[in-house]
Amino acid sequence: xxxxxxxxxxxxxxxxxxxxxxxxxxxxxxxxxxxxxxxxxxxxxxxxxxxxxxxxxxxxxxxxxxxxxxxxxxxxxxxxxxxxxxxxxxxxxxxxxxxxxxxxxxxxxxxxxxxxxxxxxxxxxxxxxxxxxxxxxxxxxxxxxxxxxxxxxxxxxxxxxxxxxxxxxxxxxxxxxxxxxxxxxxxxxxxxxxxxxxxxxxxxxxxxxxxxxxxxxxxxxxxxxxxxxxxxxxxxxxxxxxxxxxxxxxxxxxxxxxxxxxxxxxxxxxxxxxxxxxxxxxxxxxxxxxxxxxxxxxxxxxxxxxxxxxxxxxxxxxxxxxxxxxxxxxxxxxxxxxxxxxxxxxxxxxxxxxxxxxxxxxxxxxxxxxxxxxxxxxxxxxxxxxxxxxxxxxxxxxxxxxxxxxxxxxxxxxxxxxxxxxxxxxxxxxxxxxxxxxxxxxxxxxxxxxxxxxxxxxxxxxxxxxxxxxxxxxxxxxxxxxxxxxxxxxxxxxxxxxxxxxxxxxxxxxxxxxx
Amino acid sequence: xxxxxxxxxxxxxxxxxxxxxxxxxxxxxxxxxxxxxxxxxxxxxxxxxxxxxxxxxxxxxxxxxxxxxxxxxxxxxxxxxxxxxxxxxxxxxxxxxxxxxxxxxxxxxxxxxxxxxxxxxxxxxxxxxxxxxxxxxxxxxxxxxxxxxxxxxxxxxxxxxxxxxxxxxxxxxxxxxxxxxxxxxxxxxxxxxxxxxxxxxxxxxxxxxxxxxxxxxxxxxxxxxxxxxxxxxxxxxxxxxxxxxxxxxxxxxxxxxxxxxxxxxxxxxxxxxxxxxxxxxxxxxxxxxxxxxxxxxxxxxxxxxxxxxxxxxxxxxxxxxxxxxxxxxxxxxxxxxxxxxxxxxxxxxxxxxxxxxxxxxxxxxxxxxxxxxxxxxxxxxxxxxxxxxxxxxxxxxxxxxxxxxxxxxxxxxxxxxxxxxxxxx
Numbered sequence: 001x002x003x004x005x006x007x008x009x010x011x012x013x014x015x016x017x018x019x020x021x022x023x024x025x026x027x028x029x030x031x032x033x034x035x036x037x038x039x040x041x042x043x044x045x046x047x048x049x050x051x052x053x054x055x056x057x058x059x060x061x062x063x064x065x066x067x068x069x070x071x072x073x074x075x076x077x078x079x080x081x082x083x084x085x086x087x088x089x090x091x092x093x094x095x096x097x098x099x100x101x102x103x104x105x106x107x108x109x110x111x112x113x114x115x116x117x118x119x120x121x122x123x124x125x126x127x128x129x130x131x132x133x134x135x136x137x138x139x140x141x142x143x144x145x146x147x148x149x150x151x152x153x154x155x156x157x158x159x160x161x162x163x164x165x166x167x168x169x170x171x172x173x174x175x176x177x178x179x180x181x182x183x184x185x186x187x188x189x190x191x192x193x194x195x196x197x198x199x200x201x202x203x204x205x206x207x208x209x210x211x212x213x214x215x216x217x218x219x220x221x222x223x224x225x226x227x228x229x230x231x232x233x234x235x236x237x238x239x240x241x242x243x244x245x246x247x248x249x250x251x252x253x254x255x256x257x258x259x260x261x262x263x264x265x266x267x268x269x270x271x272x273x274x275x276x277x278x279x280x281x282x283x284x285x286x287x288x289x290x291x292x293x294x295x296x297x298x299x300x301x302x303x304x305x306x307x308x309x310x311x312x313x314x315x316x317x318x319x320x321x322x323x324x325x326x327x328x329x330x331x332x333x334x335x336x337x338x339x340x341x342x343x344x345x346x347x348x349x350x351x352x353x354x355x356x357x358x359x360x361x362x363x364x365x366x367x368x369x370x371x372x373x374x375x376x377x378x379x380x381x382x383x384x385x386x387x388x389x390x391x392x393x394x395x396x397x398x399x400x401x402x403x404x405x406x407x408x409x410x411x412x413x414x415x416x417x418x419x420x421x422x423x424x425x426x427x428x429x430x431x432x433x434x435x436x437x438x439x440x441x442x443x444x445x446x447x448x449x450x451x452x453x454x455x456x457x458x459x460x461x462x463x464x465x466x467x468x469x470x471x472x473x474x475x476x477x478x479x480x481x482x483x484x485x486x487x488x489x490x491x492x493x494x495x496x497x498x499x500x501x502x503x504x505x506x507x508x509x510x511x512x513x514x515x
Numbered sequence: 516x517x518x519x520x521x522x523x524x525x526x527x528x529x530x531x532x533x534x535x536x537x538x539x540x541x542x543x544x545x546x547x548x549x550x551x552x553x554x555x556x557x558x559x560x561x562x563x564x565x566x567x568x569x570x571x572x573x574x575x576x577x578x579x580x581x582x583x584x585x586x587x588x589x590x591x592x593x594x595x596x597x598x599x600x601x602x603x604x605x606x607x608x609x610x611x612x613x614x615x616x617x618x619x620x621x622x623x624x625x626x627x628x629x630x631x632x633x634x635x636x637x638x639x640x641x642x643x644x645x646x647x648x649x650x651x652x653x654x655x656x657x658x659x660x661x662x663x664x665x666x667x668x669x670x671x672x673x674x675x676x677x678x679x680x681x682x683x684x685x686x687x688x689x690x691x692x693x694x695x696x697x698x699x700x701x702x703x704x705x706x707x708x709x710x711x712x713x714x715x716x717x718x719x720x721x722x723x724x725x726x727x728x729x730x731x732x733x734x735x736x737x738x739x740x741x742x743x744x745x746x747x748x749x750x751x752x753x754x755x756x757x758x759x760x761x762x763x764x765x766x767x768x769x770x771x772x773x774x775x776x777x778x779x780x781x782x783x784x785x786x787x788x789x790x791x792x793x794x795x796x797x798x799x800x801x802x803x804x805x806x807x808x809x810x811x812x813x814x815x816x817x818x819x820x821x822x823x824x825x826x827x828x829x830x831x832x833x834x835x836x837x838x839x840x841x842x843x844x845x846x847x848x849x850x851x852x853x854x855x856x857x858x859x860x861x862x863x864x865x866x867x868x869x870x871x872x873x874x875x876x877x878x879x880x881x882x883x884x885x886x887x888x889x890x891x892x893x894x895x896x897x898x899x900x901x902x903x904x905x906x907x908x909x910x911x912x913x914x915x916x917x918x919x920x921x922x923x924x925x926x927x928x929x930x931x932x933x934x935x936x937x938x939x940x
Contacts, residue, residue, distance in 0.1 A: 305813075307812060307813065326815065326817075327812065327813060327814075327815045328815030331815060337813070339813060341809075344807070344809050344810070345807075345809045345810050345813045346810065346813065347807075347810060348803055348806045348807045348810045348811075349806075349807070350806050350807075351802075351803075351806065355799070359803070359810065359814045360813070360814035360815055362796055362799055362814075363796040368796045371795055371796070372794055372795060373793075373794050373795060373796060373799065375794075
């Protein structure tokens with residue numbers, strides 16, 4: 001029997017770039033194929049070709065042994081290809097049923113929406129694939145994990161046999177990832193085939209039948225989980241030896257740099273997002289804040305950096321009360337802030353690399369003298385920093401929007417680390433970045449710690465927290481429900497705390513730590 | 516065919532990811548920033564030619580005989596169009612042969628009168644361009660700071676009122692004090708008028724588009740009141756009292772040329788705006804707030820203060836358009852002293868990509884178009900409204916660059932998306 005999907009020699013160039021170079025890829029029926037690669041390796045381009053969003057310059061697509069030309073997503077859907085995007089395409093105020101039928105509305109008498117029959121079909125799909133979901137619930141009331149199920153139901157409702165899942169686990173908690181894997185396995189049992197796009201090595205090894213690795217637009221190799229390890233996959237992805245664990249010496253904490261006492265902060269909806277929080281970070285240590293996104297981490301960081309009003313409590317940085325200080329004052333005390341949203345907050349995308357390198361120090365000497373920006377000084381500093389921090393850019397005067405995500409983050413890191421700082425606050429410092437950049441940025445953060453900087457890292461990636469932190473605080477609904485020494489923490493323990501399950505063991509640890 | 520259709524669909528979906536604002540403020544690629552406006556103007560003139568042809572009774576009549584005498588028809592059409600545009604050119608710049616003759620006469624006899632007459636059209640065009648430059652700079656500066664200042668017209672009126680008041684009521688000052696005082700007062704009036712919606716935006720988040728429009732109405736009605744009341748001329752016409760000669764912005768040449776030093780001042784201000792926005796820390800803050808207010812706050816900029824400042828500066832520049840007209844040309848204020856300079860300024864700022872040099876060039880273009888319109892009507896019998904149509908088309912093409920791109924098959928430079936990321940990797 002021919003494979004359900006076969007790509008032969010797919011080539012796609014964008015002006016000046018070979019995004020896909022003669023790619024061969026095979027998906028057998030009832031198989032989970034992991035498509036692994038760094039950002040920019042060509043995974044998304046390849047899948048967009050398969051889904052009819054791009055037209056390939058060369059190559060052939062065979063589905064169930066028949067050569068097909070896919071002009072647009074309608075063709076793809078007709079051929080049984082369904083895609084679940086990383087960012088969900090759901091209408092929040094619509095019900096599950098309405099979202100599923102959107103675009104292929106079933107009608108009664110030609111004009112009335114037939115919600116009833118769609119609801120029944122959803123229930124059938126739900127029970128068949130163990131995709132538990134209430135068809136009448138509004139999407140905005142559902143958790144992220146359930147929303148993802150709705151996306152999968154949408155695809156199955158359109159009779160897809162080949163499911164393309166684009167980074168499906170990026171938004172899930174460890175527990176939700178397990179549930180998600182169960183769903184995938186039940187899909188396979190029912191005869192579906194899955195292409196699973198990711199750059200998370202652990203997941204690939206856990207779930208895939210076969211693994212195809214892309215690098216710089218071509219296939220670096222195809223392998224199976226049995227034959228590979230995390231390290232071997234990482235090497236294939238990057239093309240060189242990668243150190244997956246951050247090598248670091250034990251922390252030598254000294255003076256308290258950041259002292260937070262009874263901090264309370266409200267979110268944009270005026271609800272208490274950070275509730276009576278207290279903790280300290282000392283020079284020479286990394287405190288990692290773990291937790292599922294949306295448990296008050298964002299508000300906490302914004303409060304500490306002067307971007308959000310503090311309702312209650314006191315923040316001291318190096319003994320100076322910064323509770324109601326402005327972002328500039330807090331920066332001038334010696335704080336660096338690597339913000340969560342690098343494109344919306346950390347950079348002005350239309351500004352040049354050079355201007356972004358001095359985005360918050362432009363008014364100081366040597367960049368401003370007698371009320372004039374000193375172009376020569378700015379460019380000199382930019383060139384130095386680009387080199388020192390290995391920013392890959394065609395030049396310092398190109399808009400920073402031209403850079404890849406990893407290099408954009410390096411611009412922020414370069415800017416923030418090029419000043420004498422005593423406190424580093426980094427939020428999701430490597431989200432969405434490729435292995436090479438993650439490795440680099442982690443190394444830089446640990447280097448800052450060893451230079452005697454106090455470091456506060458917020459991340460929803462447990463791996464990142466466990467790699468960087470000396471102590472791990474878990475945030476849940478605005479509280480820190482446990483602080484553990486990193487050495488003693490296990491994934492399971494942290495996963496439970498992230499889900500708000502507060503067992504006695506961790507309670508005693510947290511009581512001990514926060515005392 | 517199906518292929519291209521699906522391709523353009525993906526292009527469109529990528530396009531829509533960038534908002535209008537991003538397109539206005541962060542249009543990348545200097546080459547296209549120059550090329551697209553030029554092609555827009557060219558295309559608008561082409562369409563203008565078609566309109567000229569089909570609004571001419573003789574040409575329409577000739578087209579009825581297209582099949583019997585095709586060459587004749589085309590010839591007549593061509594003549595009609597070229598005649599109209601030639602008249603427009605002569606109206607905008609002058610008649611070359613007469614200019615040369617007048618120059619020769621001046622060389623030999625020293626007679627300046629014919630020279631001034633011959634060169635008067637170009638001077639008139641520059642007179643029209645002057646308020647365009649000021650108001651265009653104002654709107655462009657607002658755009659750079661993220662403020663959509665639709666109130667340039669109202670600010671122009673507010674500034675005009677203050678300048679007029681100072682111009683006729685302050686007496687006994689020498690010109691080197693009185694004129695700058697009136698200019699400065701006018702600019703300040705514009706600045707204050709604009710900073711009201713600025714402050715409302717900064718303090719309450721009220722959208723500046725709504726509030727600048729409302730401020731326009733207030734300015735218009737205030738003008739009506741003042742010109743038919745407190746500032747009214749003794750003879751009872753709704754015209755202000757005449758500005759004293761000591762407050763005149765002096766003319767550059769003898770009459771009948773009306774070109775005044777305000778034009779040179781406008782060019783200087785264009786350079787000052789450029790220097791301010793790109794070479795000073797405060798200018799960088801304005802551009803930062805305009806391009807990404809979140810990042811500006813992160814970088815320690817006081818956004819509220821910058822927003823008010825942006826509007827104040829924008830209003831001062833827009834106000835200068837009114838000041839220049841009153842102190843340099845009219846020497847009094849009437850209700851109709853502005854022919855919508857403040858509204859055209861929005862188009863000029865867009866056409867000029869919110870860059871001072873671009874604003875100057877597009878203002879000159881509009882000045883020449885408007886300058887040539889009258890002669891086109893009198894000589895070639897093409898209504899002046901054609902100029903409005905051409906201006907309107909230029910703006911449509913600038914606001915929807917896809918039209919021009921698809922007409923001339925210009926590929927959009929992709930800065931985001933997989934391509935750019937790959938380049939960088």
